[in-house]
Amino acid sequence: MDKNKLDSYINRPKRKEFLVYGKPEILQPEIDEMVETLKSGWIGTGPRVQRFQEAFKEYTGAEHVLAVNSCTAALHLALVALGIGPGDEVITSPMTFAATANVITHVGATPVFADIDRETLNIDPAEIERVITPRTKAIIPIHFAGRACDMDAINAIASAHNVAVIEDAAHAAGTIYHGKHAGTLGDIAAFSFYATKNVVTGDGGMVTTNDADLAEQIRVLSLHGLSKDAWKRYSSSGFQHYDVVFPGYKYNMTDMEAALGIHQLERLEENIARREEIWARYDEAFQDLPVDIPAPAEPDTRHARHLYTLLIDIDAVEITRDDVLNALQAENIGTGVHYRALHLQPFYQELLGHEPEDFPNTLHVSDRTISIPISTLLTDEDIEDVIAALYRILSSARPRLGISTVR
Numbered sequence: 001m002d003k004n005k006l007d008s009y010i011n012r013p014k015r016k017e018f019l020v021y022g023k024p025e026i027l028q029p030e031i032d033e034m035v036e037t038l039k040s041g042w043i044g045t046g047p048r049v050q051r052f053q054e055a056f057k058e059y060t061g062a063e064h065v066l067a068v069n070s071c072t073a074a075l076h077l078a079l080v081a082l083g084i085g086p087g088d089e090v091i092t093s094p095m096t097f098a099a100t101a102n103v104i105t106h107v108g109a110t111p112v113f114a115d116i117d118r119e120t121l122n123i124d125p126a127e128i129e130r131v132i133t134p135r136t137k138a139i140i141p142i143h144f145a146g147r148a149c150d151m152d153a154i155n156a157i158a159s160a161h162n163v164a165v166i167e168d169a170a171h172a173a174g175t176i177y178h179g180k181h182a183g184t185l186g187d188i189a190a191f192s193f194y195a196t197k198n199v200v201t202g203d204g205g206m207v208t209t210n211d212a213d214l215a216e217q218i219r220v221l222s223l224h225g226l227s228k229d230a231w232k233r234y235s236s237s238g239f240q241h242y243d244v245v246f247p248g249y250k251y252n253m254t255d256m257e258a259a260l261g262i263h264q265l266e267r268l269e270e271n272i273a274r275r276e277e278i279w280a281r282y283d284e285a286f287q288d289l290p291v292d293i294p295a296p297a298e299p300d301t302r303h304a305r306h307l308y309t310l311l312i313d314i315d316a317v318e319i320t321r322d323d324v325l326n327a328l329q330a331e332n333i334g335t336g337v338h339y340r341a342l343h344l345q346p347f348y349q350e351l352l353g354h355e356p357e358d359f360p361n362t363l364h365v366s367d368r369t370i371s372i373p374i375s376t377l378l379t380d381e382d383i384e385d386v387i388a389a390l391y392r393i394l395s396s397a398r399p400r401l402g403i404s405t406v407r
């Protein structure tokens with residue numbers, strides 16, 4: 001690389017304040033809406049949840065939507081509504097957050113892992129084919145970091161084996177695949193509005209589906225199994241009794257969360273545009289470093305740019321991923337790890353008895369991945385701080401024999 005450029009990064013002063021990873025951008029419209037919600041007295045599930053649902057329906061094009069209190073709840077409801085339980089298997093990727101597999105165990109079914117593609121970090125359809133059995137009832141692909149999975153291939157496998165597809169769309173608000181939004185690409189989808197996501201409500205989630213029967217079951221399951229939800233019971237159209245038709249769950253979203261979600265969703269497109277700018281700057285800056293940058297988005301898809309993950313080339317330099325995390329922390333840069341492989345986590349290791357090498361691509365990523373800040377709150381100066389810190393750390397790492405550190 002150009003020596004002047006390298007020197008400018010090396011000599012850039014260390015940032016003074018800690019850059020919090022994934023800090024959400026909450027603006028005045030959210031604050032005003034929250035205050036109005038509190039003043040209105042309707043702080044449970046009410047008119048703002050309805051508004052948020054309508055807006056999400058319009059945005060994604062899904063026929064049915066239901067706001068819930070987390071993506072975990074949404075995934076759990078999907079499995080229960082599909083009647084998945086003991087003796088059943090559900091295929092997912094081991095490169096995901098714990099919740100994706102945890103919910104499979106919550107319903108008494110067995111998670112079955114299929115390795116990822118090393119470029120896309122998404123579940124590899126060929127690996128799904130390899131592990132599918134007559135006991136498989138569903139596949140849960142994760143649109144990792146906001147990159148659409150190969151849904152044509154996944155849906156083809158699912159229909160050949162008569163199994164359901166549940167999109168884990170936790171990262172995928174704004175992801176588009178062949179002209180259709182995430183949330184409309186399988187049988188049911190689950191979104192997350194956790195504090196670091198592209199749309200935040202504190203905690204929160206959304207179920208989307210085009211199947212009216214599943215939608216109705218999920219609605220009933222999400223609120224104690226009651227035949228009528230609170231919004232209808234207490235509205236001005238007159239008191240209505242409810243019946244308990246199932247021992248359901250307490251998964252409803254409240255108007256306080258929806259108050260944030262309504263305005264967050266309004267800004268999603270402009271936020272993705274800003275994330276794209278940051279992404280492009282990172283891509284350009286890291287060309288010279290011993291890291292693998294994310295692959296370009298696949299043709300006819302839109303990546304939602306939720307997470308910017310780098311793979312540290314630990315074969316080229318004498319440094320571990322954790323060394324880089326610690327060094328970034330010392331540089332006042334917050335980071336994330338998405339993810340350490342799930343098949344190596346104690347619970348899943350004990351349950352399924354996998355060896356690390358059973359999923360070589362997941363293992364490769366698990367040992368190398370770091371996520372650097374990509375929030376819309378970042379200023380251009382913040383971005384340069386992140387880049388400079390990574391240059392300092394990686395250019396001072398000793399190259400392994402015969403490999404130059406800075407490319």
Ligand SMILES: Cc1ncc(COP(=O)(O)O)c(C=O)c1O
Nearest residue numbers: 070071072097099170192193194
């Ligand atoms: C891939 C994935 N699935 C599921 C979840 C669970 O989402 P929530 O925290 O909204 O329950 C997350 C949360 O980070 C996630 O990243």
